[in-house]
Amino acid sequence: MRLHSLTAAACAALGLAACGTAAVEPSGLLSGYDGLAVREGTVWASIQERRDEALASGIDRLFIEPAVLAPGVGEGLTDYEQALVLREVDRQICYEVSERFTVLADPAPDAGRVRAVVSRIGPTGRAASAASAASGFFIPGPIGLRVPGTLGGLAAEAELLAANDQGQAAAILWSRDAKAVGTDSPSLSRVGDAVQLAEPFGDAVGDAFAPEDRAVRAIADPDPCARFGPRFRPGGFAAGFITGLYSPELSGAQAEEDEPEAPPQAAQPDR
Numbered sequence: 148m149r150l151h152s153l154t155a156a157a158c159a160a161l162g163l164a165a166c167g168t169a170a171v172e173p174s175g176l177l178s179g180y181d182g183l184a185v186r187e188g189t190v191w192a193s194i195q196e197r198r199d200e201a202l203a204s205g206i207d208r209l210f211i212e213p214a215v216l217a218p219g220v221g222e223g224l225t226d227y228e229q230a231l232v233l234r235e236v237d238r239q240i241c242y243e244v245s246e247r248f249t250v251l252a253d254p255a256p257d258a259g260r261v262r263a264v265v266s267r268i269g270p271t272g273r274a275a276s277a278a279s280a281a282s283g284f285f286i287p288g289p290i291g292l293r294v295p296g297t298l299g300g301l302a303a304e305a306e307l308l309a310a311n312d313q314g315q316a317a318a319i320l321w322s323r324d325a326k327a328v329g330t331d332s333p334s335l336s337r338v339g340d341a342v343q344l345a346e347p348f349g350d351a352v353g354d355a356f357a358p359e360d361r362a363v364r365a366i367a368d369p370d371p372c373a374r375f376g377p378r379f380r381p382g383g384f385a386a387g388f389i390t391g392l393y394s395p396e397l398s399g400a401q402a403e404e405d406e407p408e409a410p411p412q413a414a415q416p417d418r
Contacts, residue, residue, distance in 0.1 A: 317356045
């Protein structure tokens with residue numbers, strides 16, 4: 148049985164409302180929202196998407212614009228916490244689209260563009276995460292249990308724009324909350340869940356943007372996504388295995404040089 152089937156069964160058995168994710172409202176920052184349809188067969192995330200197959204098929208080269216926050220999103224978080232989420236969204240989108248498109252380091256007039264907007268950051272409850280991590284020592288196996296009511300989340304949207312003002316080739320609205328039963332790791336960071344959820348969002352973007360007949364490619368050399376951080380960060384996995392906690396600072400997301408340094412953990416109050 149697949150992992151999401153196991154989790155769905157556990158959710159039903161426990162009656163946990165946190166196992167569902169509400170549909171996300173558009174931020175209004177994409178170039179258009181017409182024609183979006185619900186992706187069928189999803190268990191954890193709420194996904195609406197559209198793709199103009201003809202336009203998308205004509206795009207091979209593209210530039211990824213830095214992700215932005217929708218107005219009011221991230222209020223109460225530090226600049227550093229906001230930057231962690233945005234950089235991880237950039238990183239995960241780049242990883243996925245680089246397997247179907249040629250990613251450019253700079254924009255070009257004859258290339259497509261990817262634009263992404265983070266429309267919700269649900270903060271992770273740190274005290275409950277510590278309790279969840281402690282309980283993990285007594286519950287072996289890949290599926291963990293977390294305390295409901297303090298689970299974080301992420302909502303984001305993205306679009307693929309064709310060159311020469313040809314319009315929107317594809318778009319996606321995506322939302323997901325961390326699960327009380329599953330593989331979303333607890334974290335002492337308020338953006339721990341949002342950073343973790345950037346990975347499935349990137350997966351969904353790659354699927355939404357790529358034409359049906361577009362074959363998966365090998366990673367280019369040099370890696371066009373290196374500027375967003377390494378694809379693999381073994382230190383983060385090791386720390387999570389030892390402590391039972393997820394650290395977004397060890398995720399691999401690489402902040403820009405002019406972004407603020409991480410403040411001491413104790414200086415970040417729970418909200």
